[in-house]
Amino acid sequence: xxxxGYYAAVDWGTSSxxxxxxxxxxxxxxxxxSGEGMTTAAxxxxxxxxxxxxxxxxxxxxxxxxxxxxxxxxxxxKEAGYVDAPAALAAIAGKAIAVPDVDRDIRIxxxxxxxxxxxxxxxxxxxxxxxxxxxxxxxxxxxxxxxxTHSKWVRLCDETVEGFSxxxxxxxxxxxxxHTILSHAVADAEAIEADDSAFLYAVARAKDSxxxxxxxxxxxxxxxxxxxxxxxxAKARLSGTLIGLEIAGALAxxxxxxxxxxxxxxxxxxxxRAALESQGFALQxxxxxxxxxxxxxxxxxxxxxx
Amino acid sequence: xxxxGYYAAVDWGTSSxxxxxxxxxxxxxxxxxSGEGMTTAAxxxxxxxxxxxxxxxxxxxxxxxxxxxxxxxxxxxKEAGYVDAPAALAAIAGKAIAVPDVDRDIRIxxxxxxxxxxxxxxxxxxxxxxxxxxxxxxxxxxxxxxxxTHSKWVRLCDETVEGFSxxxxxxxxxxxxxHTILSHAVADAEAIEADDSAFLYAVARAKDSxxxxxxxxxxxxxxxxxxxxxxxxAKARLSGTLIGLEIAGALAxxxxxxxxxxxxxxxxxxxxRAALESQGFALQxxxxxxxxxxxxxxxxxxxxxx
Numbered sequence: 001x002x003x004x005g006y007y008a009a010v011d012w013g014t015s016s017x018x019x020x021x022x023x024x025x026x027x028x029x030x031x032x033x034s035g036e037g038m039t040t041a042a043x044x045x046x047x048x049x050x051x052x053x054x055x056x057x058x059x060x061x062x063x064x065x066x067x068x069x070x071x072x073x074x075x076x077x078k079e080a081g082y083v084d085a086p087a088a089l090a091a092i093a094g095k096a097i098a099v100p101d102v103d104r105d106i107r108i109x110x111x112x113x114x115x116x117x118x119x120x121x122x123x124x125x126x127x128x129x130x131x132x133x134x135x136x137x138x139x140x141x142x143x144x145x146x147x148x149t150h151s152k153w154v155r156l157c158d159e160t161v162e163g164f165s166x167x168x169x170x171x172x173x174x175x176x177x178x179h180t181i182l183s184h185a186v187a188d189a190e191a192i193e194a195d196d197s198a199f200l201y202a203v204a205r206a207k208d209s210x211x212x213x214x215x216x217x218x219x220x221x222x223x224x225x226x227x228x229x230x231x232x233x234a235k236a237r238l239s240g241t242l243i244g245l246e247i248a249g250a251l252a253x254x255x256x257x258x259x260x261x262x263x264x265x266x267x268x269x270x271x272x273r274a275a276l277e278s279q280g281f282a283l284q285x286x287x288x289x290x291x292x293x294x295x296x297x298x299x300x301x302x303x304x305x306x
Numbered sequence: 307x308x309x310x311g312y313y314a315a316v317d318w319g320t321s322s323x324x325x326x327x328x329x330x331x332x333x334x335x336x337x338x339x340s341g342e343g344m345t346t347a348a349x350x351x352x353x354x355x356x357x358x359x360x361x362x363x364x365x366x367x368x369x370x371x372x373x374x375x376x377x378x379x380x381x382x383x384k385e386a387g388y389v390d391a392p393a394a395l396a397a398i399a400g401k402a403i404a405v406p407d408v409d410r411d412i413r414i415x416x417x418x419x420x421x422x423x424x425x426x427x428x429x430x431x432x433x434x435x436x437x438x439x440x441x442x443x444x445x446x447x448x449x450x451x452x453x454x455t456h457s458k459w460v461r462l463c464d465e466t467v468e469g470f471s472x473x474x475x476x477x478x479x480x481x482x483x484x485h486t487i488l489s490h491a492v493a494d495a496e497a498i499e500a501d502d503s504a505f506l507y508a509v510a511r512a513k514d515s516x517x518x519x520x521x522x523x524x525x526x527x528x529x530x531x532x533x534x535x536x537x538x539x540a541k542a543r544l545s546g547t548l549i550g551l552e553i554a555g556a557l558a559x560x561x562x563x564x565x566x567x568x569x570x571x572x573x574x575x576x577x578x579r580a581a582l583e584s585q586g587f588a589l590q591x592x593x594x595x596x597x598x599x600x601x602x603x604x605x606x607x608x609x610x611x612x
Contacts, residue, residue: 074531113532119521120528150487150524166524171486179481180474181456211516211554215425218456218472222426225380226419248517 005029007064007304008054009296012071013037013125014149019053020293021063024306028293030057038070046077047102064105066096066300068292069125072108082113082122087161089131093302109299114163121166125292126152132294133263133286134159140258145250146288147264147272149174153250156261165253167246170268173239176217185224186238189231191267194274198233202240203247203275210248216241243275263288311335313370313610314360315602318377319343319431320455325359326599327369330612334599336363344376352383353408370411372402372606374598375431378414388419388428393467395437399608415605420469427472431598432458438600439569439592440465446564451556452594453570453578455480459556462567471559473552476574479545482523491530492544495537497573500580504539508546509553509581516554522547549581569594 006024010017015037021030032053041049050065072080080097096107111124126146133144134156144154149170155162177186192199206213220237223229229237260281264272265288276283312330316323321343327336338359347355356371378386386403402413417430432452439450440462450460455476461468483492498505512519526543529535535543566587570578571594582589 114528115532117533120525120532122528122531165518165521166528167520168486168524169520172482172520175481175485176478179485180477209555209558210519211551211558212471213516213519213555214473214475214478214548214551215471215555217478218474219426222420222428222472225428226421226426227423242520245517245520249515249519249521252515252517 005059005063006306007066007300008059009293009300010050010065010067010069010071011125011128011292011296012041012067012069012076014039014070017041017049017053018289018292019050019057020296021057021059022293022297022300026297030059032056038073038076041071041077042075046071050106062104064107064300064304066107066109066296066303068109068128068296068299072097072110073124076108078108080108080110082111083127085112085114085161085163087112087127089127089134089159089161090302092127092131093299096299096303105304107299107303112161112164116163119163119165121164123152123164123166126154127161128295128299129263129288129291130154130156130161130295131298132291132296133261135294135298136286136291137261137284141256142259142261142284143250143254143257144261144263145272145276147262147268151246155254155257165250167249169242169246173242176238177235181221182217182234182238185221185229185234186231189235192232192236192239192271194270196232196236199236199240199271200274200278202237203244203278206241206244207248207279210245213241213245239271240275243272247275247279259284261286263291265289311365311369312612313372313606314365315599315606316356316371316373316375316377317431317434317598317602318347318373318375318382320345320376323347323355323359324595324598325356325363326602327363327365328603328606332603336365338362344379344382347377347383348381352377356412368410370413370606370610372413372415372602372609374415374434374602374605378403378416379430382414384414386414386416388417389433391418391420391467391469393418393433395433395440395465395467396608398433398437399605402605402609411610413609418467418470422469425469425471427470429458429470429472432460433467434601434605435569435594435597436460436462436467436601437604438597438602439567441600441604442592442597443567443590447562448565448567448590449556449560449563450567450569451578451582453568453574457552461560461563471556473555475548475552479548482544483541487527488523488540488544491527491535491540492537495541498538498542498545498577500576502542505542505546505577506580506584508543509550509584512547512550513554513585516551519547519551545577546581549578553581553585565590567592569597571595
């Protein structure tokens, strides 16, 4: 590195690893991305994975590291616990735990927990995205949608998480596509485009009739048998049905909000944007990658003030 | 066989094979059950599986055989097509197809198809159960619930199927239990009892708030992480959520009926009975095994009148 690194920021999810070297002026000096998420690192060693990426960008030996995500889970590197919701996002950095017995200062940020007996819920990683997103949103009461394997819908007021709900949309899409009678119907289908009419129709139908979701999913298979529905259309219908069901559920329990904020990126972000806008919602958009980096930076500045 | 067989009746599903030898007086002379369903028989040969069971009960060489279920699917023994709904159940026997190039008279009954573009649907095997059930129910307009891997809810008027809806409840329960983040939460749980309070609570909650189904499923995992919910309770909640969602959907699109009929058997039948009765529905109960045998008998008597 030609310029001096201030800290390394790591977003360490279940199946992905991303690292940025941040300079004293806040600029990104280097970036690494890999598939060495928690699942892989739990076998090969978290320390070894982190060191290999730090070495690859010639990071100084004592550069501190701030980490969010599943590295802090019980089955991760070092359990980082949870901050209980309702939670001020600024409190996250203060609850970071230090990884013991390592030769540099490595902190893992906690997740958020909602201990409500009826709707228990947890997040790890998204709280750091939210911390970053609050710097980009104005004050107010927002409903924040964070699509993913386990999509989060967060009731955010100023910089406080009042509560949140996880929908298992992405994981259900995966297991239904791979392991059920629909696997043949969707096999080898290309990625869904955000303006796909079958996708948007399924979103609308599941949002309006969420109780029929598992019937609509079977109808994808029946449509293939009876009407020769293509794999692309089958995949779009399955995805639209699950996302429409999620939207119905996320909005069912919400009173007034100033706006809906979508924290997304890439193809999945585009699908959620199209789904929500087709249902008449005006969105504030925050890039998920920028949000997590901003959140890690905010935490780093609290932990290691200049 | 000491008494003379009239015909063999076979219910050949995806994963199960059941055969009964029926005497001229309608009595069951012999019975066979095995796991050689369509999936197995497609590899080992349908003819060989059938012959081995007929031999095992010393069936006469020319005893005719009537079959319902997945043996008539495209990927089965010989495709038996569909009768289109609305359909008079008595029409099924007339549409049976004969298996060619075999040394006995073997007929496979067709399934039912609903070609409606919005709600395409199919069944194979349940139409024969329905044919049998109509002989046990009085005339009238019934909503018939047939639990299973792909649960069917059928709008039956006298002996005509007006329409039906499949819910992928059983298969979703299986893949969520085996292949998602819930797999650890439900691992090694014992079978759910029908009076399990966690099961009945989840049924009620999903029926009242179907849009929250995939959130409730994630909450099973979060409840385990935060509150140490047991595997037995996790499994009961997952099952109750999916069955409650199904009940909400099945009832959403139905106008008045004279009654709800549950065609079930065993543990799954008991769970559905408890779920529906806990929601205030009075049920007429029909044993699924008796119904399919009665349906096969009715078809046999049409195909081979004495």
